[in-house]
Amino acid sequence: MKKGKIYGVSLGPGDPDLITVKGLRLLQTVDRIYYPGSVTEEGTTTSYSLPILKAYDLDENKLTGMFLKMSDNRKDAQQTYSNTFQQMLADYQNGLHVAFVSEGDISFYSTFSYLLTHIQQHQLEVEIVAGVPSFLLGAAEHQVPLALLTEKIIILPRMSNTLQLQQYLSDFETVVLIKVRSILQEIALVIQQQTVTLCYCEHLGTTRQFISTSLDEILKREIPYFSLLILKKKI
Numbered sequence: 001m002k003k004g005k006i007y008g009v010s011l012g013p014g015d016p017d018l019i020t021v022k023g024l025r026l027l028q029t030v031d032r033i034y035y036p037g038s039v040t041e042e043g044t045t046t047s048y049s050l051p052i053l054k055a056y057d058l059d060e061n062k063l064t065g066m067f068l069k070m071s072d073n074r075k076d077a078q079q080t081y082s083n084t085f086q087q088m089l090a091d092y093q094n095g096l097h098v099a100f101v102s103e104g105d106i107s108f109y110s111t112f113s114y115l116l117t118h119i120q121q122h123q124l125e126v127e128i129v130a131g132v133p134s135f136l137l138g139a140a141e142h143q144v145p146l147a148l149l150t151e152k153i154i155i156l157p158r159m160s161n162t163l164q165l166q167q168y169l170s171d172f173e174t175v176v177l178i179k180v181r182s183i184l185q186e187i188a189l190v191i192q193q194q195t196v197t198l199c200y201c202e203h204l205g206t207t208r209q210f211i212s213t214s215l216d217e218i219l220k221r222e223i224p225y226f227s228l229l230i231l232k233k234k235i
Contacts, residue, residue: 002095002096003095003125004091004092004093004094004095004096004097004098004124005098005124005126005127006088006092006097006098006099006119006124006125006126007026007030007098007100007126007127007128008099008100008101008102008106008107008110008116008126008127008128008129009023009026009027009099009100009101009102009106009129009131010023010101010102010104010105010106010107010129010130010131010132011023011052011101011103011104011131012052012103012104012132012205013103013104013132013133013134013136013137013204013205014048014052014103014134014137014203014205014206014209014226015137015204015205015206016052016055016056018131018132018137018205019052019131020129020131022129023129026099026129027053027056027058027099028058030062030096030097030098030099031062031091031096031097031098032062032064032091032096032097032098032099033053033058033063033064033099033100033101034064034065034066034084034087034088034098034099034100034101035049035050035053035063035064035100035101036049036065036066036067036068036100036101036102036111037049037050037065037066037068038067038068038070039067039068039069039070040070041070045065045067047067048103048226049101051206052103053101064087066080066084066111067080068080068111077114078114081111081115082118084115085115085119088100088115088119089118089122089124092124100112100115103134104131104132104133104134105130105131105132105133106128106129106130106131107130108133109178134178134201134204134205134226134228135155135176135228135230137204137205138199138204138228138230139230141204141209141211142199142201142211142213142230144230144232146174146176146230147173151173152171152172152174153172153173153174154168154171154172154176155176156168156177156178157178157179158179158180158182158183159177159183159187160183160186160187162187162189162190165187165190166190166193166194169190169194169196169231172233173232173233173235174230174231174232174233175230175231176228176229176230176231177228177229177230177231178228179225179227179228180227180228180229181223181224181225181227184218184219184223184229185219188215188219191215191231194231194233195234196231196232197213197232197234198214198215198218198229198230198231199211199213199229199230199231199232200212200213200218200227200229200230201227201230202221202224202227202228203224203226203227204226
């Protein structure tokens with residue numbers, strides 16, 4: 001009987017060329033590929049990962065979506081993870097090699113981490129392929145080093161506590177803010193009061209990529225989910 005295996009494969013931030021050679025090779029050889037997506041308020045589905053996958057000319061019959069409702073209600077999400085894992089488990093027990101993909105790096109704020117808990121509990125054979133997270137591409141696009149010598153970096157999701165942000169900007173040479181859509185207005189005043197270089201990014205690696213170093217320009221935009229800020233202390 002063919003032995004099954006599960007792979008967690010990182011796709012990179014959006015540019016299909018930024019997947020690793022190993023990751024692409026696995027996607028070309030596995031039997032099934034699961035990818036994450038979202039269910040919109042209108043009931044339609046969308047996926048940031050799917051367009052990346054389609055760039056590789058894979059057999060689309062191998063592709064299966066896992067769609068999560070955009071909500072802070074974790075009960076629905078946990079049920080979706082459980083249902084998807086049961087599908088993956090059936091594939092595994094049938095001897096299939098299965099990949100679950102995620103944009104960016106699959107160990108960095110990825111939905112796969114919740115599936116990994118089920119995989120490990122069932123002691124299934126699994127291999128994780130690292131990738132390029134969006135903030136690294138952001139630094140590259142802005143052509144700024146994230147850190148030099150003994151400089152410190154902190155990565156913060158949904159940072160809305162302005163007093164804490166002030167403290168972090170004091171304690172760290174580089175502050176990376178991800179998931180900034182809902183908090184940009186609140187933290188803008190803190191940023192204006194600090195002596196920092198600002199690097200804004202959205203939809204990195206895609207045809208919709210936009211970067212800027214102007215806070216005024218950014219505040220006029222409708223901020224998407226896939227956006228981030230890199231703040232570097234001026235020495």
